Amino acid sequence: MSSILIKNGFVVTMDPRLGTLTRGDVLIRGDRIEAVGKDLEGPADKTIDATGKIVIPGLIDTHIHMWQHPLRGLASELWSHLIYKSVITPTRDRFNAKDFGTAVYLCGLEMLDRGVTGALDFCHGIMTPGHARAAYDAHTRTGQRVLMAYGLSLGYSFDGQIPDRPHGAKLDDLIELQSEQREDTMVTLGVGLSEIETAGLELFTKERNFARDHGLRATFHQNSPGQILTLHEQGLLDGELVPVHVNSVSDRELRLLREADIAISVTPEVEIAVGRSMSVLSRAFREDVKLCIGTDTPSRVSIDLLSQLRLSFTMVQAHDAAEARAAGRLPLSGQNDSRSAAPGDMLATATVNAAHALGLGDQLGTLAPGKFADVVLLETWPYGDPIGDAAAHAVLFGSSRDVDTVISGGVVRKENGALVGVDRQEIAETIADLRTRVLA
Ligand SMILES: [Zn+2]
Known part of the structure; x- marks a missing residue:
């Protein structure tokens, strides 16, 4: 050795x-x-x-759609979720399986370049079984430690604009891919569940139970208020689940998440761009919930996780300061005005907490x-x-x-x-070639 x-x-x-x-x-x-x-x-x-x-x-990004890497800048004007769905989602079926794998591979390389050794890739652009295998193979080649969440999201075939496979076909393919999984890689398979808003609680529950039955960790976009409480009441909260965004969560729900030993992944730059509150960052620290950070959309957000940590800490301080002002505690005394987190605490979100999100809390x-x-x-x-x-x-x-x-x-x-061993000129040519197809 x-x-x-x-x-x-x-x-x-x-x-x-x-x-x-x-x-x-x-x-x-x-x-x-x-x-x-x-x-x-x-x-x-x-x-x-x-x-x-x-x-x-090594840093770990706990929510990213890596297939969007070649689209960097395409969602620069993102302001509200609608633009994302009208500009980014329709590009999904322009990626053939090979392009899809190439996109994932290049994203992994750039993440490693930026010190991001681990990722929870919410792989929701899988159009065919070939796409799934191309993404899986790409992950095995980069050297990143990846939880590849096979996206089931029906939400992304909204309005019938995007062709999609029947739900059952995706489940069958995922089981088959799981059986093909290799032991000698740093890649683990998981499930990207459908959004409750679009799929409904019944289908979501079916998917969640499917994941449990097959020993797969699950992640999902959690946006609407009250969902965490509902999932708790349905017995669907446990440490195998990674809710993403979670920006409308109540303090009581945060305590439920802590009790279930769940890591949550918040994606600050996207949350702000689509108009959501970011108070969850401070409140998660206060409630001792395992907070993690994701970049979400490479088409809009830099995958530089260190910059996201700095931004997140600034948001924590902005929220704490707003509370202090509202309570008449300005100017801050520095003693009586408790802060939610110190800057060094932020590093835990991309390391220890994120390892827990990948299901590797005791090993990473x-x-x-x-x-x-x-x-x-x-x-x-x-x-x-x-x-x-x-x-x-x-x-x-x-x-x-x-x-x-x-x-x-x-x-x-x-x-x-x-x-090491990467030809930068070759990368540049590969991306340029890929873009001629997906941005056509
Ligand atoms: Zn996302």
Whole structure:
């Protein structure tokens, strides 16, 4: 088994027992972390000098439709959900199976480039069984750790404009794909359930039970008020479910989510673009719900998860400040005005909490012995080491530009600021070629 020794970094373990190490080391053997500490001894097959770098667990995007990657910019004018459905959704059937796989593959590469080693890909553009297999194969090739949620959404065939397969055919195909699943990959299959608003509770329940019966994690777009309470009453809430958006949730519903040990995925930039409230960010922190962050639509939102973390933290502070103003607590004393979260807390949303969303809470999301070796090194040199909390530094000052090294599954995917074994010219030509068809 090959080994990698990362030396002398600011190691943000995200493990409460290990904390953050200044000039710490991480030893990787095979696809797992073997040791974390100071002055670890080799020998190792490869040693990476992390001086001047922050070492964090690989970032995980918990809600993204990766097939939209070549459409970047097509939804730039997005303002309300209607535009999304009129501009983006109709492109879905212009992707042939090969294009679909290529789009997913390129999205995975760019995410890795930006330090995003994991994804919950809500794959709702599957038009044929060939599309599903092309996406699955693409995921196995990138080196990302992926929960590929096979989209059942009938909601995206709205108004009969988009041709879609019968619901039963999708379920049959998913079972078949599950039987073809390979053990030696970092890809797991799940289900992208239909929206309750469009499918109705009965069909949603059927899909949810189907997922349970087949041991598949499930995710769904949760928008309307009261749905979490309904799902609780129906016995449909458990830790295998990942609700997305969740922006109209009540505090009582947040407590139900916490009790069911459910991770929720909020997609701040999209929520704002379609006019929804973002108070859930602060309230989820206060209710100790496992909050995760997603980018949702690559056609409209940058897949730079670090920038989303910074934006999300700013929204948390904006909400907390609005509450303080409304309660007459301005100017803030800094003592009596409790805040929902510190900047470093935001990193948990894309690491420990997100690992839970992928169903890998006990194996991923922290830098601790026994965990999967998905690790990112952020460069701070030559502009100065972090002052104070290195996790806060990553959230407030980190950007994709700083992503120096990316390791997933114990394999170096990016080194010295460049993806390993990837021809950038070839990528450019592939995207240009694909766009001639899907944007025609
Ligand atoms: Zn979505």
